Amino acid sequence: DQQVKQNSPSLSVQEGRISILNCDYTNSMFDYFLWYKKYPAEGPTFLISISSIKDKNEDGRFTVFLNKSAKHLSLHIVPSQPGDSAVYFCAALWAGNTPLVFGKGTRLSVIA
Template structure:
């Protein structure tokens, strides 16, 4: 069974500090992992991705880490800004498919 889990439904962080969002998956048959961000009344928007052969990818304030042995993915946002307040979805693409399997999302709130 291919599952992606985000065990923290919400996270609250002070502006300027680091936000760490976590994601676990249950099998190794994924080739890409992606993070999407969603604001209310909008669709998910792509944030950052990582290939399964890498362990880190960085884009500005956003860094994704992949720990294959632990089947764990995390997104670091530093420094966090109030505009980062949104729901963050972890997603994974199974090998040889064109679909994404999403986690349930983590609501991040960045307060001043």
């Protein structure tokens, strides 16, 4: 049973507009949530994270929102740029040094 779900396999957005990537989870014991970005032929790179005790974390153009009651988080990219075109993975973990649990990813295409 998938504990972290990214239900949209792909998303297409125009340059300059907002990109919203969604992620749902089933385990209320997760302590942290992370987003990774992956370009073809490269390894995933860490983008931004949020603790379960917060509801928002912002880093430049990237903001992650967490709604614990809905077990839902989202990544907002504003403004979207062509270089943001990549696969984005949502991941979660329990404190205590356990491995990350990943979603299946969403492919974002930013169209110029």
